[in-house]
Amino acid sequence: MIVEIGSTMIMAGVAGYSYLKTKGPATNDGEKIQRIFANSGWTVQEDGKMKTVRMRRKRKIEGGTEYVLQLPLGMSSKEIIDKQNVLEDGLNRRSKYIEFDPRDLLQVKWDKTALKQIRKIVTDKKIARKEIEIDFDGMLRIRVYNQPLAKQIDWKGDLLRNGWKVPIGFNRKEMIYHDFDKLYSLIVAGTPGYGKSQYLNMLITTLIIMQPQNVSFSLIDLKEGAEFNKFKDLKQVKRYATEPEEAKNVLEAVQEDMKKVYQDFISKGYSNVKEAGIKKRHFIIIDEGADIAGDQSCIDLLTEIGRKGRAAGFYPVYATQYPTSRSVPIDMKRNIPTRLTFVLDSGTASSNVLDQAGAEDLPMIPGRAIYKNVRCQTVQTPYMSDEQIKVCVKPHITIKGKDDQREQHLDKTESSRKRPLEFEKV
Ligand SMILES: Nc1ncnc2c1ncn2[C@@H]1O[C@H](COP(=O)(O)OP(=O)(O)O)[C@@H](O)[C@H]1O
Ligand SMILES: [Mg+2]
Structure with missing residues (x-):
């Protein structure tokens, strides 16, 4: 088996896997994570085919979401963990799309200030810096937290x-x-x-x-x-x-x-x-x-x-x-x-x-x-x-x-x- 870690965007672009959503805006963190893998060329070659991570599940955790990904054979979890900052920066890239949780609307008091309150929720979401933790236990677990940890x-x-x-x-x-x-x-x-x-x-x-x-x-x-x-x-x-x-x-x-x-x-x-x-x-x-x-x-x-x-x-x-x-x-x-x-x-x-x-x-x-x-x-x-x-x-x-x-x-x-x-x- 020939295993080769790709390192360029072109390789990932050529790969064009059906399970990687590489076109259109990545509107949620799960899509963004997969997009970051593709754009960073985190792929391996196996039997003439390019392979990258597969999103297996996601679940809500205290303060955020955990994404569980399966790595293809030959891809090093350590290399990904070492490049945690690439994932964190990608998830924090300002974009015109924000992830809106319908539960956020529950906090809104529906009076004449409602629009203002919604605007504030959107702004807070735009400026909040997400923090991530990654570890590997056979599956790659990426935990994305919506709010930073308390400063003191x-x-x-x-x-x-x-x-x-x-x-x-x-x-x-x-x-x-x-x-x-x-x-x-x-x-x-x-x-x-x-x-x-x-x-x-x-x-x-x-x-x-x-x-x-x-x-x-x-x-x-x-x-x-x-x-x-x-x-x-x-x-x-x-x-x-x-x-x-x-x-x-x-x-x-x-x-x-x-x-x-x-x-x-x-x-x-x-x-x-x-x-x-x-x-x-x-x-x-x-x-x-x-x-x-x-x-x-x-x-x-x-x-x-x-x-x-x-x-x-x-x-x-x-x-x-x-x-x-x-x-x-x-x-x-x-x-x-x-x-x-x-x-x-x-x-x-x-x-x-x-x-x-x-x-x-x-x-x-x-x-x-x-x-x-x-x-x-x-x-x-x-x-x-x-x-x-x-x-x-x-x-x-x-x-x-x-x-x-x-x-x-x-x-x-x-x-x-x-x-x-x-x-x-x-
Ligand atoms: N857990 C903490 N929470 C908040 N502030 C802290 C904490 N630990 C240290 N600090 C602040 O950082 C300063 C430097 O910490 P210090 O323990 O002297 O650093 P180091 O020994 O690593 O040089 C402290 O004087 C304090 O003001
Ligand atoms: Mg000291």
Whole structure:
């Protein structure tokens, strides 16, 4: 079989498939999607014939429509997913035709202003920017949303859940959670200014509110401590580093701790902390991780923590603004499979984190991100203000001393940690 990806409009034009509506105006999104495939030359040749996608079904989903398409043999879903922006731009092209849903008329109050109201509905439809999500599960699923996702979702106490579930972001329908006891770790990436540190701050604060007695942290903040300074005197913060050399010491100490916990439950015949009924979890949170990526021993330590930490309850969260193959090495990716990516400056950077393009096409909105667990979802991460963080962490500030005093102090105050926090005040 000869398979050849066509790349020109002419090829698609020559193809002239009966199931591709290529003449006359494309008046709805389903037709537009098929037209975009034809015009972009997304076709393959099989046994001398040109083939392209077939629209199989469409269904209403929350806030939009999902189109399910079948790909011909030999067409790569990844290539289409990587060119998501072509589909999005095509669907947003201004045209004199708009899709009118008869249900829109239900909102119209039939008085003398009716015409004005209808005009407004039409204008709103013309200027609304549609957003799309694509994934492939044997069929290509293109979800077209009529309205963009909210630009800000404020953090509130009712986002809190039990166990080790922390909010990731709102996906139009609901808040999605990342359960650290199931998924263990997270890589965070994004161009500066779009929400990485804010997300890490929210994550740390949420964990402290939920599990004040059981959570502890090693915080590595390589931006001169600018981000995690506010947490450094909390009793839950066991180690804190702002320099790459300190970072290495911290990672080595974490590895030692991890081994002890490991040996403890293994010797009692358990295979992990959950089985052993151990409630404590330790989070290793690294902001601006690219600064330690040059030191292979740090990356090796982190990769090892990513691999062994899951059984021992040691969970790494690694954030970087430069997701290159050096700052996010393949071994680390293998051991830290879940990702949260804010907008990135190129498809290559996106591929380094998500293994597919897409993060470069996110709108330039702080907090807008792609969360990849099994599949990718676009979310708006919850925004927690500095003031909220301050109020939440204040009851946990215990020392104003040097770093070396911190560990001794923490050991002595083990029993005093068992003080529940009232987060209703937030
Ligand atoms: N989830 C969010 N919702 C709304 N605004 C946000 C959100 N996250 C970040 N921001 C805004 O973007 C700014 C930069 O975010 P920051 O986390 O410092 O970015 P980064 O660490 O990626 O450089 C913040 O000061 C805040 O004003
Ligand atoms: Mg930052």
